[in-house]
Amino acid sequence: MRKLTKRYVNELTYKIIGACIEVHKVAGPGLYENAYHKCLEGEFQVFGMKYKSELEIPLIYKDVKIDCTVKCNFLIENTIVLEIKSVAEMNKIHKAQVINYMNLLKVPKSILVNFNVYNLYSEGTETFVSKIFETLE
Numbered sequence: 522m523r524k525l526t527k528r529y530v531n532e533l534t535y536k537i538i539g540a541c542i543e544v545h546k547v548a549g550p551g552l553y554e555n556a557y558h559k560c561l562e563g564e565f566q567v568f569g570m571k572y573k574s575e576l577e578i579p580l581i582y583k584d585v586k587i588d589c590t591v592k593c594n595f596l597i598e599n600t601i602v603l604e605i606k607s608v609a610e611m612n613k614i615h616k617a618q619v620i621n622y623m624n625l626l627k628v629p630k631s632i633l634v635n636f637n638v639y640n641l642y643s644e645g646t647e648t649f650v651s652k653i654f655e656t657l658e
Contacts, residue, residue, distance in 0.1 A: 544636075
């Protein structure tokens, strides 16, 4: 396993966004989220990225594990959370969701992607870093 560095995390971010752009370029906007999810699984396999799909995240509240289901779309290389949407517009709650997943999983970065846009790179992606990222070399 590679050493976790800012450079590695940023390179992985670039690959993930590249995979998202490829899916968006081929499939286009306007599909349901699950279609993009399946297409991304194929792209991640092509890139040779290890990922967990629909990962259940344990929720600990005041030192007690809560019996509920919290899932993120993807955890890639145990390093970056990828949450995908296909919505008319992103809301603050979407950003809060992906940041929360990143913090619950204790990973350095998360990416939020909305496939329902014209230009995915300039309109449809947003990245977030955790305190963990700031501590990396």
